Amino acid sequence: MEQTRKLMKAVHQNANNPKLAWHLFKRILSSPSSSTSTHHLLPTITRILLTANMHRQIDNLTQLITNNHPNIAHSSLISILRVLAQSPHIDFAFSHFKSLRSQFPSTPLPLQLYHILLRSSLHHNRPHFVTSLYTDMIQAGVHPQTYTFNLLLQSLCESNALDHALQLFDRMSEKGCHPNEFTVGILVRGFCRAGKTQQALEFIDNKFCKNVNRVVYNTLVSSFCKQDMNDEAEKLVERMRDQGLFPDVVTFNSRISALCRAGKVFEASRIFRDMQMDGELGLPKPNVVTFNLMVKGFCQQGMMKEASSLVETMKKAGNFVTLESYNTWLLGFLRNGKLLEARLFLDEMVDNGVEPNIYSYNIVMDGLCRNHMMLDARRLMDLMVSNGVCPDTVTYTTLLHGYCSKGKVFEAKAVLNEMIRKGCHPNTYTCNTLLHSLWKEGRKSEAEEMLHKMNEKCYQLDTVTCNIVVNGLCKNGELEKAIEVVSEMWTDGTNSLDKENSFAGLVSLIHNVSTNMPDVITYTTLINGLCKVGRLEEAKKKFIEMMAKNLHPDSVTYDTFVSSFCKQGKISSALRVLKDMERNGCGKTIQTYNSLIMGLGSKGQIFEMYGLMDEMRERGIRPDICTYNNMISCLCKGGKAKDATSLLHEMLDKGISPNVTSFKILILAFCKSGDFKVACELFDVALSVCGHKEALYSLMFNELLAGGKLSDAKELFEASLDSSLLVKNFMYKDLIDRLCKDKRLDDAHSLLQKLIDKGYGFDPSSFIPVIDGLSKRGNKQQADELARIMELALEDRTADRIYRNGKTIFRRKLHKDGGSDWQDIINRDVGSGIALKTLKRVEKSWGQGSISSLLPQKNDFLDYYDG
Known part of the structure; x- marks a missing residue:
């Protein structure tokens, strides 16, 4: 012993x-x-x-x-x-x-x-564990207590199975258990989280007023505020007073928190001010939590000046001492893009003796990844480890999401492997993030492998996982598989428990309604996939099936049908969908109007299009870039390019920046009508608004060339080469050929030489007319030199060297489609004021449209930073 x-x-x-x-x-x-x-x-x-x-x-x-x-x-x-x-x-x-x-x-x-x-x-x-545990209890003859029922109710409420939770609540007494105040609190919280606050209030009114404590009232007050039902919240506060439950600081903090979450910071600040000033009315004084909530609310709305003033007040009063306060202010900096201030504040935390915790580091990690500063995010992780703080699931998932948002799937997979290797278990969200990225990048086999691994490792596959798979299959054209997945989502796991025991049958609903059932997004994704390939009748059947499953379509679902009908020119069908949409309480969205405008435009119904825009404004829906582009496109197709130009003016006047598509539509329309002067002026405006984009240059060049404006086309092409733009979409071969035919051999030769000197890939056949011309003119040496270069290019189109004058000239490695891979870093002026002035010249038609004015300026400073 x-x-x-x-x-x-x-x-x-x-x-x-x-x-x-x-x-x-x-x-x-x-x-x-x-x-x-x-x-x-x-x-x-x-x-x-x-x-x-x-x-x-x-x-x-x-x-x-x-x-x-x-x-x-x-x-x-x-x-x-x-x-x-x-x-x-x-x-x-x-x-x-x-x-x-x-x-x-x-x-x-x-x-x-x-x-x-x-x-x-x-x-x-792990809701499926709850199912098994309760079933085992019943089968083993272990009698549940009120606390047991409370746990089960919590599981049902978190699974959004509120009707079944109420059934279980009603049957508690059959098992000799009586609800207590915690039981009521669980159900009320469940209803409030589901947005059914009125039902929660009716529940306590009808059944258990005596078990309603201050916590339950605070939950209801917070929920009413969140749903913009402030009058009901005020009534509850008065009701609390009548029942002797005087609202405390938690009650007011609940109201302030809910208002801030709903973006109603001004209303929250009024309550906050009353708490500070109206002590004689019996209002509680704000505590540190109240101050933190207001700082967070101001930061969420970008009101950094107000937040900073409040932080200074807290510091002077000695209230800015908790780690939570520091983290709140740190989060405010990061969410408002103030990375430098966040870094300095992190140092201030340490200097003040407040050690950053894992949440602090995760806030900074999120800010860096949101701004695609992945190298700095990696360095932050090293700093965490050196300071004795181990990265957790949130840290790794944030980093993984950052890589996925940049399309760097290889690096994201490496993060997942490192995470597992370090003993940090990924959750369903981690896996879903990578799974979504794999489907998005078209890596179907890797996505399927990932799904198998999730199953093997027993990660709970939720509705989001299934929706990612359904969406991926639809985009890959595998609609039958997508339909099969949705069908399996309904049937999987429903027969796993003993249905003879009535109580076990009720408990089994935890599994059935947990996290793997189809939702509105599932069906909308499937319907959208069917509509895109023209299978409208099948899409309608899925819509009916969705309704039969008690899943109510939202505006996105209806917009999918409206868009599909409009694209097919079936305006009357689209209007019938609109009636059904409004009958079911779904209002028109910006997408609805854009689809209708596009559909009406295809029918040439210009008057009706303008009527829709007026209706949008009346309903407080602001037209976006898609709205204007649809209008511009339809007007240009109808021969009303000048009217379309006035819409461009309206966009700039309202602070909506036109994009490349806006200008391409207009430039093309004026070029087709032969008005190259206005087209060139619009091109000038486009460069000031959108920057020196290859799509604009190539369009303008090709239209000038097609219109016989060889000199202007040549000058624009040379400007494009000086800007290091890609040339794959430029019809420069035709330009060289036409210059040679126009007896401008020197101009054609100089263009070829510039292509070579700038290190561009080129079509060797473009050399032939120049070589022939030089040979006929007797310039044998120049012709032979071009012929040698052409032969080398034909031998190896991907070679990184060329020969000139008997010497080897090394050039920078070419982009795969013919230009350098830094051509988009161009000096850009996006001032809408300059664009408006230039556009007025276009409308008055007194601009000269000089091509030489389109040459890009030299870059003294490139405002370019890649973390």
């Missing part, structure tokens, strides 16, 4: 050396008379092994106990399971739970252990 006591003491002393502790415990376990010692030591050794992620040894531990000490096996395994259930390793704990129940199927477990497992399952978002 003395030896055993020494070994037990040694195990405790070697908690930081798990391998040695495990070796010592096995020696105790091998002793024939050590059953009592073993039982007492089990929680300790389990925690030691769990901390060290020695899961295999824990499996061995349960096996050794079962084999060596069968008399205490059941109680010992319960002791191990209790420790596992209270750890973050809920999947591992549930595996041991199933093993224990299979070993001792007729021996019930303590109710308290079920509670621990249920709490942990809820905390780690």
Whole structure:
């Protein structure tokens, strides 16, 4: 016995050396008379092994106990399971739970252990574990308590199964359990989170007024404020006073928080001011939480001046001392793009003795990734580790999302692998982010592999996962597979529980309504995919199926049909959809109007198009760039290019920047009508608004060339080469050929020479007319030199060297389609004022449209930064 006591003491002393502790415990376990010692030591050794992620040894531990000490096996395994259930390793704990129940199927477990497992399952978002645990309880004859029902109600509410939660609530008394104030609070919170605050109020009015405490009232007040039902919130505050539950600072903080979340910062600030000034009215004084809520609210609305003033007030009053206050202000800096201020403030935190926590670093990580500063984000992670803060799931997921947003899937996959290697478990959101990126980049096989791994690792596949897959399949043209996935979402897992037991049947609904059922987005995605390939009848059937499943379509669903009908010219069908849309309470959106304008334009119904724009303004819907582009396109097709130009003026006047498409439509229209002077003036405006884009240059060049304006086309092409723009869309070969035919051989030769000197890829056939011309004129040396260059280009179109005058000239590596890969970094003037002045000249037709004015200015400074 003395030896055993020494070994037990040694195990405790070697908690930081798990391998040695495990070796010592096995020696105790091998002793024939050590059953009592073993039982007492089990929680300790389990925690030691769990901390060290020695899961295999824990499996061995349960096996050794079962084999060596069968008399205490059941109680010992319960002791191990209790420790596992209270750890973050809920999947591992549930595996041991199933093993224990299979070993001792007729021996019930303590109710308290079920509670621990249920709490942990809820905390780690495992609703299907809740289903299994409750079913096992019932089958084992373990009688639930009120607390048990509260956990089950919480699971149903979090799964948005409110009707089933009410059914369970009504049946609690059948099991001899009576609801308490926590029961009421869970249901009220569930209804409020689902946006059904009025139903929550009716619930407490009809059933349990006596169990309504201040927490429940605060939940209702907050929810009413969030739904812009301030009068109802005020009535509840008065009702609280009437019942002797005087509103406290939490009540007012709930109101302020809800108003700020809804973007109503001015209303929140009025309540905040009243709390500061009207003490004689019995209002509570604001606390640190109140100040933090207001700072956060101001920052969310970009009101940094007001937020800064409030922070200074807090500092003077000595209230700006908590880590939460620092994190709130840090988040404000990052969300408003003030990266430098955030970095300085992070240093200020450390100087003031406030150590940044994981949340602080995650805030900065999010800000850096949002601004695509991935190198700095990586450095921040190194800084975290050096400061003793381990990156968590949020850190890695934020970094992974940053890479995915830039299309860098390889780097994102590397982050996921590193995350797993470091023992940090990805969650469903992490996997969904990468899965979405893989589908978006067209990497279907990798997406399927990712999905299989998610299944293998038992990650809960939720509706978002399924929607990503459905969307990916639709975009890849695999609509039949997408339809099959949606069908399986409805049928999967519904027969997994015993339906003969009525209570078990009710519990099974937790699984069925949890996180893998189709929603409005699922059906809208599928309907959109069917509409895009013209399968409108099938899309209608899916719409009917959606309604039959009690899924109510939203404006996006209706807009999908409106857009499809308008694209097919079926305006009357689109209008019928609109009637149904408004009948079901879905208002017209900007997308609805854009689709209708496009459809009416295709029919030449210009008057009706303007009428829709007027209706938009009356309803407070501001026309966007798509609206104007649709209008401009339709007017130009109808021969009303001048009217379209006035719309361009209107856009600039209203602060809506036209894009490249806007100008391309107009330039093309004027060129087709032969008015090249106005087209060139519009081109000048386009460069000032959109910058020196290849799409604008190539369009203008090709139209000038087609219109026989060879000199202007040549000058514009030379300007494009000087700007290092891509030339794949320029018909420069035709220009060279026509110059040669027009007996302008020197101009054609100089263009070729400029292409070579600038290091561009070129079409070797463009050399032939110049070589022929030089040969006929007797310039044999120049003709031979061009012929040698052409031969080299034909031998290797991807060569990075050319020969001239007998010397090898190395050029920069070409972009795959013929130009450099930094051609878009061009000096740009986006001032709408300059554009408006120039556009007025266009309308008055007194601009000269000189091509020489279109040459790009030299860049003294490139405002370009890649983190």
